[in-house]
Amino acid sequence: MAISKVLISGASIAGPALAHWLARAGTSVTVVERAPELRAGGHNVDVRGAGREVLRRMGLEQRVLAHTTGEEGTRFLDERGRVLGEFPASTSQTGGPTAEVEVLRGRLSRLLVDSCDGLPGRVEWRFGDQVAEVDDTGDDTGGGVDVTFASGARERFDVVVVAEGLRSRTRRRVFGEGHVRELGAYCAYLTVPREPGDDRYWTWQVLGRGRSAHLRPDDEGTTRGLLTFLSDVPGLDELEPRATAHVLQRLYAGTGPVGERLTAALDTQPYYVEALGQAVLPRWSRGRVVLAGDAAHCASPISGMSTTLALVGAHVLAGELTRPGASPAAALDAYERVLRPLVDAAQKLPPGTPRIGNPRRTAEIRVLGALVGLASSRAVRRLKLGEKLIAPPADAVDLPVYAHLA
Numbered sequence: 001m002a003i004s005k006v007l008i009s010g011a012s013i014a015g016p017a018l019a020h021w022l023a024r025a026g027t028s029v030t031v032v033e034r035a036p037e038l039r040a041g042g043h044n045v046d047v048r049g050a051g052r053e054v055l056r057r058m059g060l061e062q063r064v065l066a067h068t069t070g071e072e073g074t075r076f077l078d079e080r081g082r083v084l085g086e087f088p089a090s091t092s093q094t095g096g097p098t099a100e101v102e103v104l105r106g107r108l109s110r111l112l113v114d115s116c117d118g119l120p121g122r123v124e125w126r127f128g129d130q131v132a133e134v135d136d137t138g139d140d141t142g143g144g145v146d147v148t149f150a151s152g153a154r155e156r157f158d159v160v161v162v163a164e165g166l167r168s169r170t171r172r173r174v175f176g177e178g179h180v181r182e183l184g185a186y187c188a189y190l191t192v193p194r195e196p197g198d199d200r201y202w203t204w205q206v207l208g209r210g211r212s213a214h215l216r217p218d219d220e221g222t223t224r225g226l227l228t229f230l231s232d233v234p235g236l237d238e239l240e241p242r243a244t245a246h247v248l249q250r251l252y253a254g255t256g257p258v259g260e261r262l263t264a265a266l267d268t269q270p271y272y273v274e275a276l277g278q279a280v281l282p283r284w285s286r287g288r289v290v291l292a293g294d295a296a297h298c299a300s301p302i303s304g305m306s307t308t309l310a311l312v313g314a315h316v317l318a319g320e321l322t323r324p325g326a327s328p329a330a331a332l333d334a335y336e337r338v339l340r341p342l343v344d345a346a347q348k349l350p351p352g353t354p355r356i357g358n359p360r361r362t363a364e365i366r367v368l369g370a371l372v373g374l375a376s377s378r379a380v381r382r383l384k385l386g387e388k389l390i391a392p393p394a395d396a397v398d399l400p401v402y403a404h405l406a
């Protein structure tokens with residue numbers, strides 16, 4: 001049974017990338033996004049290895065390269081602002097804390113959406129709506145998935161793809177609760193005015209008691225700020241914004257210029273707090289409902305791999321669903337078979353993370369300092385140890401060539 005009409009829920013990275021590939025094959029695609037418009041927020045995301053190959057196959061590599069953030073490397077500071085070590089940006093397509101392709105998430109999302117124009121299949125974008133109910137009556141011979149939207153509209157699709165990110169509601173509705181492995185850390189993302197001292201490096205300052213503060217350059221004349229801290233307390237990402245700002249300002253009080261600059265900005269700048277976690281599911285599909293991107297296999301920002309996984313997964317899922325003669329069940333089996341090894345490798349985080357990058361005690365800061373100092377020393381740098389130590393497995397996939405999508 002040919003798949004001709006697909007619903008994708010979520011328009012960030014996985015959703016638009018999948019819409020692109022399905023539309024190339026002539027499939028009619030509807031993308032529903034809960035937000036009222038394409039979300040522009042977010043910091044740098046990395047595209048590595050096989051993810052870069054997918055951009056190349058989409059014809060987007062050069063456009064993305066024209067919009068990288070220009071980050072020149074990563075510099076670690078201790079709590080007094082002393083440099084522990086520096087890593088220049090990677091020159092390989094996989095390794096190093098600063099990847100060769102660092103692009104703002106919102107920019108990449110926009111490029112992916114725009115890339116759907118003019119393809120053989122029609123892509124309809126519906127903002128400000130979401131899936132309310134799903135009734136899957138499809139099998140390999142026919143039927144489909146009846147979807148009721150929050151707006152009240154009802155429609156039947158051949159396949160529904162859930163690309164709603166780590167904390168997806170539709171995944172919860174169809175696959176049940178309990179598929180997130182919490183990592184015991186939070187990130188708060190914000191954008192601040194650029195100051196004269198801000199350079200083209202990612203500044204990563206460890207502040208003790210499990211706290212770090214980060215400054216990263218962007219290509220929009222501002223500086224991206226990030227606060228990361230260890231905490232097992234659940235729900236800090238669900239507080240109302242004033243309360244979150246208050247907690248963070250108390251937490252970072254007295255930590256010095258970087259932490260205090262960022263927490264002061266919480267009073268005036270929009271920000272976004274997330275609890276770090278990984279999505280872990282034994283299978284990414286149930287009937288004709290299938291998960292993609294972070295909703296399926298978020299590896300966490302620590303992995304540097306979630307965007308690469310989303311791009312590769314979208315390509316594989318579309319390639320299999322539109323393969324001439326393939327049944328939905330066979331396509332979804334193949335999606336698992338091709339992508340699992342890459343996801344399994346990406347979800348294995350370096351030992352000690354997230355704790356090692358957010359040390360609690362002075363002794364732990366010293367250990368991090370010794371490691372970073374050694375790995376970034378000139379002698380060891382020649383061995384490219386930094387790139388080898390921080391080398392996400394971005395090529396751990398046997399990426400099929402989908403001639404029907406070429």
Ligand SMILES: Cc1cc2nc3c(=O)[nH]c(=O)nc-3n(C[C@H](O)[C@H](O)[C@H](O)COP(=O)(O)OP(=O)(O)OC[C@H]3O[C@@H](n4cnc5c(N)ncnc54)[C@H](O)[C@@H]3O)c2cc1C
Binds near residue numbers: 032041163166295306
């Ligand atoms: C605003 C934002 C900022 C981010 N910033 C960073 C960052 O700075 N660094 C980083 O490493 N990663 C960031 N990420 C996560 C990063 O984009 C992903 O890890 C990765 O690229 C995989 O993307 P995804 O499309 O699978 O999921 P996500 O990027 O999480 O996108 C999920 C999309 O689904 C939408 N959605 C959620 N629920 C529903 C629903 N019920 N119905 C319809 N739509 C829904 C969301 O609004 C979002 O657009 C950010 C994500 C978002 C949404």
